[in-house]
Amino acid sequence: MANLIPVSYKLLKGMNESLVIRIIKEKGAISRADIARYTNLTPPTVTNITKKLIKDGVIVEDTMGESRGGRKPVLLKLNPGYFYVVLAHISSNHLRLDVSDLDTNVLASKRIKLSDKSPEAVLKNLFALYRQMVDQSGVPEDKIAGIGVAVHGLVDSERGISLYAPNLGWRDVNLLESIKAELGIEVCVENDVRAMAMGERWYGAAKGVDNFLAVKVGYGIGASAVVDGKLYTGITHSSGEIGHTTIDVNGPKCSCGNYGCLEAMASERAICETMSKRLKLGEKSIIKDVDDVDIEDVYRAANIGDELAIDVIKRISIYLGIGIANLINLFNPQLVVLGGNIIKVKDIVKPVLEDVVKQRALDNTYRGCKLVMSNLGDDATIKGAHALILSHLFDM
Numbered sequence: 537m538a539n540l541i542p543v544s545y546k547l548l549k550g551m552n553e554s555l556v557i558r559i560i561k562e563k564g565a566i567s568r569a570d571i572a573r574y575t576n577l578t579p580p581t582v583t584n585i586t587k588k589l590i591k592d593g594v595i596v597e598d599t600m601g602e603s604r605g606g607r608k609p610v611l612l613k614l615n616p617g618y619f620y621v622v623l624a625h626i627s628s629n630h631l632r633l634d635v636s637d638l639d640t641n642v643l644a645s646k647r648i649k650l651s652d653k654s655p656e657a658v659l660k661n662l663f664a665l666y667r668q669m670v671d672q673s674g675v676p677e678d679k680i681a682g683i684g685v686a687v688h689g690l691v692d693s694e695r696g697i698s699l700y701a702p703n704l705g706w707r708d709v710n711l712l713e714s715i716k717a718e719l720g721i722e723v724c725v726e727n728d729v730r731a732m733a734m735g736e737r738w739y740g741a742a743k744g745v746d747n748f749l750a751v752k753v754g755y756g757i758g759a760s761a762v763v764d765g766k767l768y769t770g771i772t773h774s775s776g777e778i779g780h781t782t783i784d785v786n787g788p789k790c791s792c793g794n795y796g797c798l799e800a801m802a803s804e805r806a807i808c809e810t811m812s813k814r815l816k817l818g819e820k821s822i823i824k825d826v827d828d829v830d831i832e833d834v835y836r837a838a839n840i841g842d843e844l845a846i847d848v849i850k851r852i853s854i855y856l857g858i859g860i861a862n863l864i865n866l867f868n869p870q871l872v873v874l875g876g877n878i879i880k881v882k883d884i885v886k887p888v889l890e891d892v893v894k895q896r897a898l899d900n901t902y903r904g905c906k907l908v909m910s911n912l913g914d915d916a917t918i919k920g921a922h923a924l925i926l927s928h929l930f931d932m
């Protein structure tokens with residue numbers, strides 16, 4: 537059942553082919569002359585490689601490009617239907633699965649709530665959703681070359697193991713082995729925040745940026761650093777745990793057991809808890825469910841002008857700004873991208889973050905650094921899974 541075309545392709549082709557495919561993927565539709573310029577390969581070498589790639593069906597000639605005088609150049613791009621990939625995002629409470637072509641066009645997609653979070657139950661759901669979505673997409677199963685999986689928590693991406701996923705209650709779950717055994721396709725597993733960073737780098741705000749940080753705020757808070765174009769993972773795959781850095785020694789207890797962690801003070805969980813506490817004290821809001829505050833209700837209320845919801849979000853944004861200023865002082869990055877579900881209230885969060893970061897980051901570390909809100913939003917993670925599985929399949 538396994539599709540041998542792209543895999544054998546990966547094994548057979550040389551480094552120059554990889555390089556040409558990477559440039560075409562990175563730059564989009566591009567002329568042969570520009571490929572030669574970016575790769576430092578000679579024009580005859582580029583002509584030979586692209587001829588072979590067209591013959592194999594990996595790339596196609598696109599519509600004519602803009603002429604710089606003289607004949608219009610023919611542009612080359614990846615053949616979106618050369619093969620297809622499946623992308624999965626396992627978050628704290630949900631499983632999303634997409635079937636996509638090489639151009640990130642989504643052919644089928646579904647998101648389900650996870651009631652039983654045991655590894656066996658989640659994998660069973662993943663396999664069922666895989667078959668359902670592949671069927672719905674109309675893509676023949678032997679054209680699916682691989683699956684990119686982004687999962688919450690610590691991940692050893694080399695071995696494809698979820699080391700620790702606190703919100704799922706997982707420890708040492710070998711996702712790669714289980715998925716490969718069941719589906720017989722190539723598998724790539726990565727932590728959700730690192731996947732988000734790759735999504736931003738390939739398809740979003742960090743396109744072409746080699747040194748940047750991605751900060752994801754949702755139920756938890758995590759960060760990922762791209763240094764000189766590469767994901768920095770740390771020696772035990774655990775870098776980026778900004779959520780568990782201390783912001784206030786006298787702060788509330790965190791899920792990790794410590795007190796005053798950023799995550800305990802600025803995550804969506806913190807927003808809901810603060811909201812609930814202030815509602816119980818009698819503060820006015822359009823939100824009526826005092827005990828079980830839903831984050832989506834808070835965001836909706838804030839976006840239609842509910843003063844309490846806006847105030848709670850502004851206050852947590854101060855802590856978030858402190859966390860981001862700390863990161864900027866450590867890394868001196870070119871760009872910080874804020875993503876995750878909190879983007880739904882970006883117009884409230886952004887001005888507060890900018891003020892706090894300006895106050896707290898050193899002039900020299902913040903100079904030249906841009907702080908942007910992700911325009912991919914929650915899609916950045918699944919797009920990152922696309923980037924990761926493509927890198928793996930094409931050996932980029």
Ligand SMILES: [Zn+2]
Nearest residue numbers: 780790792797
């Ligand atoms: Zn903590």
